[in-house]
Amino acid sequence: MLTINACGEISKSAMGVAGKMNKRKDHLNRVLFLLLDNIAWLLVGVSVVVFSLLSDRFLRSYTLINIIPKVVPIGILVIGQSFAMLTKHFDLSSESVLGLVAFSAALLIASPELGGWGTMLPGWMVIVLMLGAGVLIGMLNGFMITKLKLNNLVYTIAILITLRGICYLISPSSSASSLGEGFGWLGGGSLFTITVDGKPVRVPVSLLFFFLIFAAAHVIARYTRFGRNIYAVGADRAAAEAAGIRSERIIIAVYTISGFCAALAAWMLAGRMDSAAMKTGENWIFSIQAAAIIGGISLKGGRGNMIGAMGGVILWGVLNTGLGIAQASPWIIDAILGGLLLLAVLLDAVKNRYFVRKTLKEQLSQSQVGLSDNYLNVNRSLAQGAK
Amino acid sequence: MIGKTTLWFYAVLSFSIIVLVSGCNKKGDEKKVFTVGALHPEMNAFHAAIKNSVDKRAEEKGWKIINFTAGVSAEKQLDQMENLIALGVDVILVCPVDAKSIGSGVKKARDAGIPVYGVDRSTVGTPLNMTVQADNEMGGRQAAEGAVAFLKEKYGEPKGLVLELQGDMASNVAQLRSKGFNEYMGKHPNVKVISKPTEWKAERFLKGTQDVLGTQPVDAIFSHTDVIGTTPILSALDQLGKKIKVGQKGHIWYGAIDGSPTGLKAVREGWQDASYSQPCTDCGIVLDFVEKETVKGETIETGPFVKEGALWSPARIFKADNGLMMLLATTVVTKDNVDDKRLWGNQ
Numbered sequence: 238m239l240t241i242n243a244c245g246e247i248s249k250s251a252m253g254v255a256g257k258m259n260k261r262k263d264h265l266n267r268v269l270f271l272l273l274d275n276i277a278w279l280l281v282g283v284s285v286v287v288f289s290l291l292s293d294r295f296l297r298s299y300t301l302i303n304i305i306p307k308v309v310p311i312g313i314l315v316i317g318q319s320f321a322m323l324t325k326h327f328d329l330s331s332e333s334v335l336g337l338v339a340f341s342a343a344l345l346i347a348s349p350e351l352g353g354w355g356t357m358l359p360g361w362m363v364i365v366l367m368l369g370a371g372v373l374i375g376m377l378n379g380f381m382i383t384k385l386k387l388n389n390l391v392y393t394i395a396i397l398i399t400l401r402g403i404c405y406l407i408s409p410s411s412s413a414s415s416l417g418e419g420f421g422w423l424g425g426g427s428l429f430t431i432t433v434d435g436k437p438v439r440v441p442v443s444l445l446f447f448f449l450i451f452a453a454a455h456v457i458a459r460y461t462r463f464g465r466n467i468y469a470v471g472a473d474r475a476a477a478e479a480a481g482i483r484s485e486r487i488i489i490a491v492y493t494i495s496g497f498c499a500a501l502a503a504w505m506l507a508g509r510m511d512s513a514a515m516k517t518g519e520n521w522i523f524s525i526q527a528a529a530i531i532g533g534i535s536l537k538g539g540r541g542n543m544i545g546a547m548g549g550v551i552l553w554g555v556l557n558t559g560l561g562i563a564q565a566s567p568w569i570i571d572a573i574l575g576g577l578l579l580l581a582v583l584l585d586a587v588k589n590r591y592f593v594r595k596t597l598k599e600q601l602s603q604s605q606v607g608l609s610d611n612y613l614n615v616n617r618s619l620a621q622g623a624k
Numbered sequence: 625m626i627g628k629t630t631l632w633f634y635a636v637l638s639f640s641i642i643v644l645v646s647g648c649n650k651k652g653d654e655k656k657v658f659t660v661g662a663l664h665p666e667m668n669a670f671h672a673a674i675k676n677s678v679d680k681r682a683e684e685k686g687w688k689i690i691n692f693t694a695g696v697s698a699e700k701q702l703d704q705m706e707n708l709i710a711l712g713v714d715v716i717l718v719c720p721v722d723a724k725s726i727g728s729g730v731k732k733a734r735d736a737g738i739p740v741y742g743v744d745r746s747t748v749g750t751p752l753n754m755t756v757q758a759d760n761e762m763g764g765r766q767a768a769e770g771a772v773a774f775l776k777e778k779y780g781e782p783k784g785l786v787l788e789l790q791g792d793m794a795s796n797v798a799q800l801r802s803k804g805f806n807e808y809m810g811k812h813p814n815v816k817v818i819s820k821p822t823e824w825k826a827e828r829f830l831k832g833t834q835d836v837l838g839t840q841p842v843d844a845i846f847s848h849t850d851v852i853g854t855t856p857i858l859s860a861l862d863q864l865g866k867k868i869k870v871g872q873k874g875h876i877w878y879g880a881i882d883g884s885p886t887g888l889k890a891v892r893e894g895w896q897d898a899s900y901s902q903p904c905t906d907c908g909i910v911l912d913f914v915e916k917e918t919v920k921g922e923t924i925e926t927g928p929f930v931k932e933g934a935l936w937s938p939a940r941i942f943k944a945d946n947g948l949m950m951l952l953a954t955t956v957v958t959k960d961n962v963d964d965k966r967l968w969g970n971q
Contacts, residue, residue: 271633278634282641299736300710307703351724351749411794412698414724415749425728439735510702511728514794517699561707567693 270591273584277532277548280577281555288559295562298433306441308554309424310335310506310518312547314525315532316454317498319546320491322529323458324471324484325538326382328495329393331502332521333400334374336513338367339503340404343413343513346420352413352512360420367500374400375496379489397522404515414512424508443505450501455543467491472539527574528553531581537589552577658715658919659688660911661708662743665721666696669884670851673968674744674904678717681908685915696824698722705729709736715914716740723748723796739918742947743907745797751947753917754924756910758936759951760797763881763900764804766956770898771844772812774877783814784843787836789829789857790821791848801848801881818842822853829853833860842876850880850887850899858895869894870959883957888969891962903936903952905968913950924948935966 272279288295295301305312314331321328342363347353358366378396382389418426423446427439458464469477470484478484507513532549534541556577560570660682664671675691682689690713694701698721708716709732716733718740720726727750730740742755775784788805791798802819809817818840820832829852836842837860847853857878861867868875871894880887883901890896916922929939929950936952943949957967964970 271630275633275637278637282637285641294711297710297712303706303710307706412722412724414727436736506699509728510699510725512698512722512725514698514722514725516697519697557703558707558710561692561704562710564690564692567695 270588273588274533274545275548276584277545277552281548281552284552284555284559288555288563291563295559298431299438300558300562302438302440302444304554304558305447305551306443306509307557308550309443309447310502310509311521311524311528311553312447312550313450313498313502313505314521315528315546315550316450316543317495318525318529319534319541319543320467320494322534322536323467323538323541324488324491326389326488326491327393328378328492329390329522330378330396330400331495331499331525332518333397334371334496334499335503335506336404336515336518337400338370338500339507339513339517340515341407342367342503343416343507344407346416347413348415351415352409352411360417364420364504367504368497371496371500372493373496375493376489378496379492382492383485383488401519408515412512412514416507416511421508421511424505425511443509451543451547458543463490468539524553527578527581530585531577535589536585657688659690659713661690661711661713661716662692663701663704663708663716663718664691664693665701665719667693668851670882670904671719674719674907677905677908678743678911681911685911694721696721698725701726702729705733709733709738713738715918717743717910719744720747722794741910741914743910744904745795746949747946748796751945754910754913754948754950755946756907756913756950756952757797758902758904758954760800761804763954764801765808766900766954767846767879767881768805768808770879771846771877772815774897775815775843778843781814782812785840786815786817786844786846787833787842788817788819789832789845789847789853790819792823793821798848805846824849824852826852826856830856830860833857834864837861837864837866844877847880850882850890850896851884853880854886854890854896858890867895870897881954883955883967883969885969888957888962888967891957891959894959897958899957901955901957901967901969903954905971906934906936906952
């Protein structure tokens, strides 16, 4: 049904009035989808305005400078998660990887009086161990999922629970703190101090690092062959493989990146808190998913970009700080953040439906053959499958 | 991919934000009220009693108070600490989720020139201006004394097996309660103590009791809290067929710290031997010291601190390695004094 209508509207013989209307409609659609794709940034703008109206304390330099440092660890996990989601996979284990890596690092560095194991290793050595551990865990995850064909959702949930369990097992039932300035520089140190209204305000290193790492992620995803392969695998794995992309390798690489990101986030968070505990990072997975999806990373794989994901993280930070400063009740905060995730999933579904239809129309309009052609039948089944 | 439309989109978006924000950022000078920020780890009967006490004291002084609750997340509490600094409060009261993790937040507040006081729990590793808390070590010792007296009566000498259900050992109060209890027990080598950490979680109190009592002949149970612990412990005893009233044959001694409504009810009904009541309705007294030190600039003297008629008196103030410390005495509550109106569990 749909195919005949679409064919009639767009077929080359019917150019003219219909073609003009379509052009205008296409343009409108493009603006609409530009808005939808950048919904996170739009909401950042709206919430900044709302919070400045609600509290005169929001537009202070201290507040503004400290919005992003609070969400840097979450942001780095969102990068890892986004890479996985672009290939149509999930890594739900990242918060536990972060917890385990951060807590064992703290135990290795801290003195016994402040909760450590007593090894008191130097900070740089622990950082190397942390990042190495993250990469190894990520690689293992990718290997299990591709080679053993385990369901990625259930497998990463299993890892989520297992690693958190190990956190509690190794714990001397107390947190470990005082990890040294060198170790904590990236997560909790400051670049320089500015003076506003006679009061010193520190500018955290993590603020700069946040933009640097998102820029790096954006470059990898958009301007490298590896990045293009990620999108290809996520959009259509069979087609990507037919085009010679070794999808298993891509997926293992993506999980490795996610593990590395979790370890990096662990380093940032332990530095910011100057400590870690068995509960570090618990229940973050909800925020990570929400920030990625509202940032336009599609659940269907193959669509979205890192700049959007960054918008999602910044929106998360603005809401967290803004609602805190407006002294909203914690229940309202949860309700708003939950509502946001719901909105994000809805938008994602709407966009998916639109893109499937659009692709179908384009392919039909270019086709010179009749409806009985095999090529069209393939597309028809594709459209039905996507419904 | 970034086309003209996208660029226009960003340009219009940022321009409208700048216009709107600069439009609404004209604020008049408001009258400056001394503002207290208070960070609570969670909200239950116990922490609500502390909050009410501090709220009341602040109101008496005509101060404004901003309360935040962290939902037992150390990371959230650090965020909230930064929010309080952003709000420009004059002083911060904190009951840390994690005694060590809160250190980085305390340093940030101090950088911003805001003094930090501890209420009910203190820090480890980072000093505060002052902490007002219950004498937790004393509570643990009182419980040990109660348990030993029971064992003496049962066996003619202090011997037997005691289960200690600990709180979250990351908090300094749990450490102190355990220390007071085990130091006293250490003097009685025939009493064996089994310790189980619970993270202040009801299901772990239940499991701890079931696991140990199901396999070993325990004579007495000491719980670090009766707010969370009493209900699961009594239900575990019930399931094991060991829930027997105080004074009857086969009764297992049970004592717990806090003196919460739940604990006092169990004492009244004869299921719990003793509760060691905390002076949490008097924690608001910390604001008197804030006024003395931060507002008036006087120094706080160390030594005993007496207030006629108060259950927590005599308290003691001394210099600890995490700043000035004021310890309020805990009260032993048994069937004899369970209806005392001054106990916070009865208010």
